[in-house]
Amino acid sequence: MSSILPTRLGEDPLAITTRSLNKRYGKIAALIDVDLQVPEGAVYVLVGPNGAGKTTLLKILLDLVRADSGEAEVFGLSSRSDGPAVRARIGYVPEGAGWGYGWMRVGRVLEHHSTYYPTWDTEYAERLANAFDLGMDQKVGKLSKGEARRVHLVMALAHRPPVLLLDEPTDGLDPVMRDETLGLLADHLAETGATMLISTHLVHETERLADHIGVIRGGELQAQLNVDDLRRGLRRYRAEVPTGWTGSPTLNGSVLRRQNASNEIQWTIWGDEGDVLAQLKGSGATVREAAAVSLEDAALAMLSRKE
Amino acid sequence: MLISISASDARPIYVQIMDEVRRARVLGTIEPDDPLPSVRQLATELRVNPNTVQQAYRELEREGIVFVRRGQGTFIADSSVNGAQRRLLARGVAERALVDAHRNGVGLDELIAMLHEVAAGQSPPTTNPEKPI
Numbered sequence: 001m002s003s004i005l006p007t008r009l010g011e012d013p014l015a016i017t018t019r020s021l022n023k024r025y026g027k028i029a030a031l032i033d034v035d036l037q038v039p040e041g042a043v044y045v046l047v048g049p050n051g052a053g054k055t056t057l058l059k060i061l062l063d064l065v066r067a068d069s070g071e072a073e074v075f076g077l078s079s080r081s082d083g084p085a086v087r088a089r090i091g092y093v094p095e096g097a098g099w100g101y102g103w104m105r106v107g108r109v110l111e112h113h114s115t116y117y118p119t120w121d122t123e124y125a126e127r128l129a130n131a132f133d134l135g136m137d138q139k140v141g142k143l144s145k146g147e148a149r150r151v152h153l154v155m156a157l158a159h160r161p162p163v164l165l166l167d168e169p170t171d172g173l174d175p176v177m178r179d180e181t182l183g184l185l186a187d188h189l190a191e192t193g194a195t196m197l198i199s200t201h202l203v204h205e206t207e208r209l210a211d212h213i214g215v216i217r218g219g220e221l222q223a224q225l226n227v228d229d230l231r232r233g234l235r236r237y238r239a240e241v242p243t244g245w246t247g248s249p250t251l252n253g254s255v256l257r258r259q260n261a262s263n264e265i266q267w268t269i270w271g272d273e274g275d276v277l278a279q280l281k282g283s284g285a286t287v288r289e290a291a292a293v294s295l296e297d298a299a300l301a302m303l304s305r306k307e
Numbered sequence: 308m309l310i311s312i313s314a315s316d317a318r319p320i321y322v323q324i325m326d327e328v329r330r331a332r333v334l335g336t337i338e339p340d341d342p343l344p345s346v347r348q349l350a351t352e353l354r355v356n357p358n359t360v361q362q363a364y365r366e367l368e369r370e371g372i373v374f375v376r377r378g379q380g381t382f383i384a385d386s387s388v389n390g391a392q393r394r395l396l397a398r399g400v401a402e403r404a405l406v407d408a409h410r411n412g413v414g415l416d417e418l419i420a421m422l423h424e425v426a427a428g429q430s431p432p433t434t435n436p437e438k439p440i
Contacts, residue, residue, distance in 0.1 A: 187350070190350050288409060
């Protein structure tokens with residue numbers, strides 16, 4: 001399958017790397033030759049529909065799931081052979097709640113979790129729990145989805161790990177808590193400079209934080225690039241066209257999304273704006289607008305592209 | 308000072324932050340030697356990547372609008388208000404109006420004439436009319 005957008009970053013140094021990662025569940029291919037590249041200090045948003053392989057990828061990095069083939073590394077340490085060392089460097093917010101000890105109270109869970117991390121900052125944990133409006137006496141088994149997510153966020157952040165793997169971190173949060181979470185993540189970034197890999201299907205929420213984006217679909221990483229490059233290279237062109245207009249042969253391979261009416265088009269195209277404008281003009285189109293595309297719309301254009 | 312950005316704005320976020328500082332300076336809501344919020348403070352407040360704030364501050368420093376006092380933060384420079392800043396702000400407004408006009412097939416002369424006509428009937432122009440065009 002061809003990819004219109006770049007899938008390799010060429011940036012150094014990398015905090016997270018995978019090479020030709022493959023994973024099957026029976027007949028279903030969860031990951032196909034995935035080469036993930038997350039630069040140090042990046043906020044990398046991994047976008048894809050449900051079931052695209054996002055959670056599997058995060059779990060392989062933590063060695064909670066083993067790949068069939070390929071390599072996964074965090075700061076040069078192999079997830080597979082240095083699992084404990086890798087996990088010690090990671091703060092993880094898992095997809096589901098899945099407490100194995102529902103009878104424990106929030107305070108006790110945090111205390112228990114803290115003993116695994118020498119860098120645990122009790123004061124910071126309390127500040128986070130306060131901001132998240134968490135009661136220490138609540139039983140974790142009785143927490144709502146959103147409350148459980150907030151407990152996991154405290155557990156992930158309070159030891160200030162160099163890497164955060166956040167699987168749908170705002171899932172189940174109400175609008176106020178979602179906003180609060182984004183603020184705390186921005187504050188955490190400013191303070192620690194941590195590398196964040198955020199898996200989500202709600203791109204607009206993390207749009208202001210993200211500096212890298214990866215698009216995964218059907219287990220394949222179909223795009224991976226710096227958000228600045230995406231912003232520069234992807235435009236939505238709106239133009240009047242003559243009847244029967246079919247584009248230009250040199251341009252058509254770079255079109256991510258086509259919306260056509262009889263004499264007007266709105267195409268999302270990857271390429272240098274000057275080149276694209278010249279080609280559209282050369283083929284008889286009158287361009288009215290070449291608009292920058294939001295991360296949300298860019299992800300939508302990439303994900304809705306017909307194979 | 309108040310710095311406000313919008314997700315639906317076509318300008319990149321760092322440019323929006325720069326324009327907000329310029330706007331505050333031109334309107335006189337901030338004075339030379341006034342401090343800007345710290346990078347961490349503003350990033351947290353706006354829910355944006357701290358590197359984006361850093362980029363805006365770096366560009367503002369390069370343009371001489373702000374200066375950095377080591378260990379103390381970023382401050383508005385003496386030379387920060389002048390014709391050049393006003394021109395830059397006005398230029399941005401004009402560019403956005405032109406893009407909108409071109410998208411709608413409105414020519415330059417038509418736009419200028421209409422600006423005069425609309426301004427004559429609306430004072431001050433603080434809200435976009437809600438009636439259909």
